Amino acid sequence: MxxxxxxxxxxxxxxxxxxxxxxxxxxxxxxxxxxxxxxxxxxxxxxxxxxxxxxxxxxxxxxxxxxxxxxxxxxxxxxxxxxxxxxxxxxxxxxxxxxxxxxxxxxxxxxxxxxxxxxxxxEGTKAGLLNGFGLHYNIQTASDADADICRPLLAYALIESWMRRARPIDQSRAVLPFTDPYPTRLVRALCDLGPDASRADVQDAYLDHAPDRNYGLDMLPVFATFDEQTVRDRMKSHKLSPRPAFHFRLPESRIDEPDWSLADEWQRWVIVERVAADTDLLRRLIDGWKDEHGAVTLSRRAWATRCGDILAEHGLMTDRDDAAGSAA
CATH class of the missing domain: 3.30.310 (TATA-Binding Protein)
Incomplete structure (x- = not known):
């Protein structure tokens, strides 16, 4: 089918x-x-x-x-x-x-x-203990407008903990660097800037707190299309191909499992963009995230659960996500 x-x-x-x-x-x-x-x-x-x-x-x-x-x-x-x-x-x-x-x-x-x-x-990730295989989507930005670049980043940063809990990473992938979550200080900075932030301010925050390619959503190729030299000067690695695309790095390729599909993994990004398109939802997630995170983040679990509840209220969870999140 x-x-x-x-x-x-x-x-x-x-x-x-x-x-x-x-x-x-x-x-x-x-x-x-x-x-x-x-x-x-x-x-x-x-x-x-x-x-x-x-x-x-x-x-x-x-x-x-x-x-x-x-x-x-x-x-x-x-x-x-x-x-x-x-x-x-x-x-x-x-x-x-x-x-x-x-x-x-x-x-x-x-x-x-x-x-x-x-x-x-x-064979996919689970076929062997050392199989660190992944799947990457490079999604063209809708436009060069600040909102079409910054809002998906903000949305991803806010729901990342939920995504990681709803679909946990296999241990063979968890040891790899690009499975690291965004630092709390970056998410806090993005929340403070809010849904209407300028690309320049968001780029500065990103380069201040996460100037690395090893995250689930790698924004450096997008930012480099506007200001390549600044990005290269501040990033930890100089290997970079500027392009107007979100580099969405999914941590697992389960190609050998009949119930795994590219479509299910694609749905993760669709949820990111649906959150990004809803200003009221973004603001609710920002308020919830700030409420759950003090000066030091000791655990992301409480926010992952609360975030999932908010997304469910807005009809943004699939049956698979709901079941996986409940079991986690």
Missing amino acids: TAEFAPLPQPDASDGSPRRVGVEIEFGGLDESHAAAIAADLLGGTVHDEGDATRTVSDSALGKLEIYLDSTWRKSRHEAVRTATETLGRDLIPVEIVTEPIPVSDLPQLSRLCDALREAGA
């Missing part, structure tokens, strides 16, 4: 074209050659061997696909690391499929590819 992807509250960009999303999916169990062949068989196109453990599929139904071993290892400056990647490391280092920015309406085709990879033996 084809997965259904919820529409974004603002489905079109400022020029009237459908908003696009680039997707990165990590998995094990298949090498890049086998995965590329499956993609071309399902979506059409031509497979190209680019060397360096890389395959591309050109002219597929989803445009160009890149399929390769995790680039952090594959592109290491150290020959020993690259050699390990090609031999012993293949059991631990994920293969990635990376799409071009595609219309949201094309996501069901990518979901079908995940089904085909699973049937061929692709």
Whole structure:
């Protein structure tokens, strides 16, 4: 059955074209050659061997696909690391499929590819204790307007604790740096700035408190499209590709589990944007967050529960989230 992807509250960009999303999916169990062949068989196109453990599929139904071993290892400056990647490391280092920015309406085709990879033996996070595989969505911003950039960030910061409790991270992913939650000091600063803050003020707050790429929502590529040099000067790592897209880094790829789907994970971001679009809800969440957080945050659990209750009152929780949150 084809997965259904919820529409974004603002489905079109400022020029009237459908908003696009680039997707990165990590998995094990298949090498890049086998995965590329499956993609071309399902979506059409031509497979190209680019060397360096890389395959591309050109002219597929989803445009160009890149399929390769995790680039952090594959592109290491150290020959020993690259050699390990090609031999012993293949059991631990994920293969990635990376799409071009595609219309949201094309996501069901990518979901079908995940089904085909699973049937061929692709493995996800829970297949092994050391399988640290993730899923990333790079969602085009609705426009360059301050609200379309800052409100989704504020919404994510406010509901992150709830999302992490409703769908807990597998232990193999929890040790990785980009699973760290936003620092409390950043969320407090965003709350103080409020829903109508300017991008410049929000960017300053972000760079003051979280100048790093290792968070679930990485805003540095967006901010760098406006002020690349400032971002590069202040961030902890200089590896950055400026682009007008929210880098939403989901901590798990459960591609081998039949009840896991890209559509369910996509729904997380849809909730973020639905919260961002509701000023009254944002203000209620801000007030609730401040009420639950004193000078020092000892636990995020109380706010996660309260946040879930607020979202449920506004009809923003799926049955899966409700059940998961109750069990957590």
